[in-house]
Amino acid sequence: MRIDVLTIFPDYLTPVREALLGKAIERGRISVGVHDLRDWTHDVHRSVDDSPYGGGPGMVMKPDVWGEALDSVAADTSETPRLVVPTPAGVPFDQHTARRWAGEERLIFACGRYEGIDQRVIDDAARRMPVEEVSIGDYVLVGGEVAALTMIEAVVRLLPGVLGNPASAEQDSFSDGLLEGPSYTRPETWRGLSVPDVLRSGDHAAVRRWRRQQGLERTWLRRPELLDTLPPEELDEHDRAL
Numbered sequence: 652m653r654i655d656v657l658t659i660f661p662d663y664l665t666p667v668r669e670a671l672l673g674k675a676i677e678r679g680r681i682s683v684g685v686h687d688l689r690d691w692t693h694d695v696h697r698s699v700d701d702s703p704y705g706g707g708p709g710m711v712m713k714p715d716v717w718g719e720a721l722d723s724v725a726a727d728t729s730e731t732p733r734l735v736v737p738t739p740a741g742v743p744f745d746q747h748t749a750r751r752w753a754g755e756e757r758l759i760f761a762c763g764r765y766e767g768i769d770q771r772v773i774d775d776a777a778r779r780m781p782v783e784e785v786s787i788g789d790y791v792l793v794g795g796e797v798a799a800l801t802m803i804e805a806v807v808r809l810l811p812g813v814l815g816n817p818a819s820a821e822q823d824s825f826s827d828g829l830l831e832g833p834s835y836t837r838p839e840t841w842r843g844l845s846v847p848d849v850l851r852s853g854d855h856a857a858v859r860r861w862r863r864q865q866g867l868e869r870t871w872l873r874r875p876e877l878l879d880t881l882p883p884e885e886l887d888e889h890d891r892a893l
């Protein structure tokens with residue numbers, strides 16, 4: 652998989668080369684290109700934004716600079732990239748989307764700042780490649796870089812050969828639509844707090860049941876709406892009796 656990130660703060664993406672993702676890059680599992688949007692400006696001030704039509708606060712990122720940058724980065728290879736635009740106004744990003752994107756050959760993340768990118772950039776790009784405007788949460792960041800890092804990590808950890816322990820990618824939260832329950836490790840008692848007996852019982856069926864019950868309880872308490880969208884087969888009659 653090849654990932655490109657367009658940003659006016661390329662240094663913000665340095666963490667992408669750390670640890671987990673760093674290993675994936677070393678192993679050639681993914682290649683990551685970080686590009687400074689200002690490289691596609693032509694004026695002496697290297698300006699990337701301007702005042703919004705219709706008035707209002709803040710600035711909007713210019714279409715011409717973005718258009719040239721996207722043309723250039725997208726053209727690098729024959730595969731058609733999927734363009735991801737992080738924005739508070741986007742479709743919520745979730746594990747389902749992460750799994751879907753893990754199958755892509757190329758992803759380009761367009762990191763907006765200010766009040767966002769001129770909409771025509773997205774409309775024009777959509778004529779040549781799939782485009783998704785995506786939100787990582789209901790809050791406003793200063794720019795899309797942190798959102799891009801978040802989504803890149805969620806996607807890359809799913810690629811075969813990236814995680815040391817692939818099983819954990821399968822059993823992580825949301826893989827069965829429920830939240831993960833609590834986890835414990837040594838020592839058995841710590842500051843007067845003990846590990847639940849069932850986990851030390853060696854009864855694997857009981858452990859499975861207990862973990863599922865804990866996941867259901869936690870989901871019920873913290874994210875009840877996830878129970879509504881659970882596929883019916885996920886909740887067996889035993890769960891319903893809980």
Ligand SMILES: O=C(OCc1ccccc1)c1cn[nH]c1
Nearest residue numbers: 738739763786787788792794795
């Ligand atoms: O703030 C975000 O993206 C940066 C951004 C992009 C466009 C205009 C303002 C800010 C964001 C919040 N949830 N998901 C993404």
